[in-house]
Amino acid sequence: MGLHAATVHSPSSYAPSSDNHSATRWDRFKTHFRLLKKWWLRPQTPFQPLFLIATCRSGSNLLLSYLNQQSGIATWGEVLCSWLPIGPSSDRLPPAKAISHIRLCLHAKVEPIRGCKLMLHQLSNCGLTLADLNREFPSAKYIVLYRQSLAEQFVSQKVAEKTVQFMLRPGQSRRQAEIQIDPSELRQYCDDVRRQYREALSFPWLQDKAVLLSYEELVANPNLWLKEKICPLVNIPFAPVENQLVKQNTRPLSDQIINYREVAVQLHSPLCRQQHTWPVQRIERRAA
Numbered sequence: 001m002g003l004h005a006a007t008v009h010s011p012s013s014y015a016p017s018s019d020n021h022s023a024t025r026w027d028r029f030k031t032h033f034r035l036l037k038k039w040w041l042r043p044q045t046p047f048q049p050l051f052l053i054a055t056c057r058s059g060s061n062l063l064l065s066y067l068n069q070q071s072g073i074a075t076w077g078e079v080l081c082s083w084l085p086i087g088p089s090s091d092r093l094p095p096a097k098a099i100s101h102i103r104l105c106l107h108a109k110v111e112p113i114r115g116c117k118l119m120l121h122q123l124s125n126c127g128l129t130l131a132d133l134n135r136e137f138p139s140a141k142y143i144v145l146y147r148q149s150l151a152e153q154f155v156s157q158k159v160a161e162k163t164v165q166f167m168l169r170p171g172q173s174r175r176q177a178e179i180q181i182d183p184s185e186l187r188q189y190c191d192d193v194r195r196q197y198r199e200a201l202s203f204p205w206l207q208d209k210a211v212l213l214s215y216e217e218l219v220a221n222p223n224l225w226l227k228e229k230i231c232p233l234v235n236i237p238f239a240p241v242e243n244q245l246v247k248q249n250t251r252p253l254s255d256q257i258i259n260y261r262e263v264a265v266q267l268h269s270p271l272c273r274q275q276h277t278w279p280v281q282r283i284e285r286r287a288a
Contacts, residue, residue: 027085035086038108048234049106049140050075050115051133053200055193057156058147059215060117066222066241067115070231075115079105080122091125098126099136113234120196130203141233142210144276145218146197150190151272155179155256156249170246180258183266194274207278214276 050073054060067073079102081087088101106114123129133140147153160166163175201212211229218225227238253267254260266272 024083024085025089028087028089031085035104035108039104042107044107045110047106047109047111048113049137050113050143050234051137051140052115052117052143052145053120053130054117054145055120055147055153055196057153057160058145059218060119060145062215062243062245063143063145063218064117065244066226067230069241069244070226070236070239072111072236073113073115073234074109074111075117076105076109077117078119078122079116080118080126091122093126095127095132098123098128099132103136113236120200124196130200130206134203134205134209140209142206143230143233144197144200144206144210144212145215146193146212146274146276147215148274149216149272150193150274151186151253151267152249153193154186154189154272155181155253159249159256169244172246174246174248174250176251176256178256178258181263181267183263186263186266187271190271190274197274197276201276201278204279212276212278 050067052060052063052067052075054063061077064075064077067075076086078084079086080091080093080098082089082091086105088097093101102116102118105116118133123133130142158179158181159177162177162179200206211225211233213225213229222243223238223240226241231238249256254264257263257267260267
């Protein structure tokens with residue numbers, strides 16, 4: 001497995017307030033007890049692993065909700081997130097323990113296709129790469145999800161941290177906040193996210209086992225991506241989906257950023273954009 005990497009302090013998609021830390025510990029105890037009970041009492045059965053590889057605020061919750069509307073698929077959220085009951089007590093586990101925890105979570109589902117969300121920074125914190133996942137789960141399929149607008153992704157993360165609202169369902173009240181952007185922090189964030197995806201997509205075997213798409217493409221036509229790409233990847237019939245979540249940030253960046261005039265040029269520059277394709281596709285385009 002991969003060497004231990006320095007802990008990446010990239011925030012998770014979820015973060016509890018200080019008031020519910022004890023509840024989270026109790027919920028984790030109950031959740032892990034149920035996982036272990038199923039591990040020991042339920043027979044091991046073959047299944048198709050499916051991993052959603054993403055970064056925070058890239059649309060992964062939306063995609064998971066669509067996947068769970070397909071027959072034969074059941075997915076967990078961030079199984080390596082220490083803030084969630086399903087997650088471990090620490091953000092940094094030895095690689096072997098992280099793999100064991102992923103395997104434990106997948107076993108708890110009964111559907112033929114069992115998946116979970118794995119954030120790139122969480123894998124790094126556990127010293128894992130996609131190559132390690134491929135070795136431990138050789139039949140696994142992958143969906144690699146990214147967000148083209150790094151500016152939108154960065155602001156979304158900052159607002160979620162400030163409001164402590166990381167998902168919005170119908171009927172819930174939207175929390176809003178204004179943030180101040182440090183230009184150097186924004187630059188470092190964009191560089192780090194692009195690097196994480198470049199490293200993830202560098203494995204030559206991945207293209208044959210994965211779908212690569214952006215949040216913007218998913219939002220534009222989710223049924224097309226599911227019907228033409230994702231369902232064929234795991235060999236299941238397609239079922240039309242409905243959006244069960246509500247978009248959290250609907251205001252323009254200028255209304256969310258206190259020092260917008262100071263950073264506007266940077267926000268709308270190529271620095272804050274990313275577009276990923278498979279390496280082979282890039283070579284073919286140059287040749288053309």
